[in-house]
Amino acid sequence: MKTVLVTGAYGFIGRNLVASLNRREDIEVMKIDSKNSLQELEEYAHKADFIYHLAGINRPENTEEFMTGNLGSTQHLINILNSTGKKTPILLSSSIQAEQDNAYGNSKRAAEEAVSAYGHQKGARTFIYRLPNVFGKWSKPNYNSVVATWCYNISREIPIQVNNPESEVKLVYIDDVVESFIAALDTLSGTYSSDYYDISRSFNVKLKDLEASLVSFKMSRNTLVISSLKSDFERFLYSTYLSYLPENNFGYDLEMKHDNRGWLAEFIKTEHSGQVFISRTKPGITRGNHWHHTKVEKFLVIEGEAVVKFRQIEGEEILEYPVNGLSLRVIDIPPGYTHSITNTGTTDVITLFWANELFNPEKPDTYYLEV
Incomplete structure (x- = not known):
């Protein structure tokens, strides 16, 4: 049995990943988030055969917290591993913002470099994913996901703001992310350059088309007309939209x-x-x-x-x-x-x-x- 540590286990990606890992009889999952103590982190890191490092900060009160929350937490985890003498594989959830010269991007890139250095120095396998916008169930609305925010608002008839309808956003679906993450654990292989891996499937969608699809999902209760859902993206988006329905509004009446x-x-x-x-x-x-x-x-x-x-x-x-x-x-x-x-x-x-x-x-x- 493999013992797996997931940091940021109660975040969007963490919850979906843990839900899939928990279905496996050959895996024991240990979960860490900000509420756990440093002592618990050390204990779990010593036990782990594989680590998913998903914890991080992307909406701090001040920009200085980016380095503390992203590089600092990553370096602390690496220091713990260095003290064990083990070559524990690490998968780091990073962001395409690491390619940008801003406070958040710089902190994510620094965390990537720390993980990469750990891998080369210890001979441990590392997996670094620069994720674009991830969408799916359990993402936090009004935080850092346009899909989550729009699903939440539209399902509640709250106005949304579209500054540039023609602009495109690159999206990956949470199930594809989880599948790729688990493949790293199972096979230690994948599509990568050096330590960097990609999600095999992504979707580029204009904001105006994203809005139109979500509005059509909202209106389908009145018109009864459901989108054809011909593409994988439409199916994934519809599932995502339904996951943001208010809990007191799952049902609707038909005209008899x-x-x-x-x-x-x-x-x-x-x-x-x-x-x-x-x-x-x-x-x-x-x-x-x-x-x-x-x-x-x-x-x-x-x-x-x-x-x-x-x-x-x-x-x-x-x-x-x-x-x-x-x-x-x-x-x-x-x-x-x-x-x-x-x-x-x-x-x-x-x-x-x-x-x-x-x-x-x-x-x-x-x-x-x-x-």
Whole structure:
């Protein structure tokens, strides 16, 4: 079993990394943050077979604290390791700001140089990651992440500020970061130059596009139209947005259209993959009796008993497909067949429907004709 020390374990990256490491039966995780004592740090550093050094400062009250929080904490950890005589591998979470000549960048670059020197002097393996903007669940809003801040604000209808909509930001997803970090522990290999490693996948996005995506996620509760989520970035961003919803606002209501047959409600709409809706139908009631030129659908009864009937619009033969909620069976609705679904039981029927296109009242492609 490997004993792993994570400093900054309760920060954004630390929490995600520890959550993944804790799933491993071959790893024991020791966690350190600012609340732990120096004695605890020394004890854990002596035990560790591998160290993730994620602790640091990026929003101090004065700029002098950058060196203390970034270089100072790193050098203290290295001093502890030097006293042990061990060649403990270290992975340092740094920032692309290390390439800039500012107080924060200088402190991160100095921490990198300290780790690199330790590795060369001791013959220990070191991994230095100059991370761009990382996004994902558990990042702190209104701190140092535009994605976290905008997800938090937009989900709460708090205005956001976009100074230059055309400017691009380089982003990496937290799961990719964690995967790369754990690969370093497992294989001691990766894409690197000297001691420097990169996350294999990144995303460059304009601020105006980032804002538009997040606003569309917000509006989807009203429109029911969900982004196609075709790209990995869109999927990751949507997951991230949902992680910032207020805890008292996870749920939202659907509009239920009631009539003498029961009710029907739209659930999810997509611009390219159609829509899903659900209905409750009373005993003896028939829905449908219409056909489509191009639109196709799928019916799935999940409760109750029913029969789906078809007739080719120019024919006379009626096809019947009995369905019930005890043995789930999906019924495809081809174009050119008038069709209906009738509740043949003594209890209400609950049916899920999928259509391959959004309903357009100006061009419904739905024509009444009894089966």
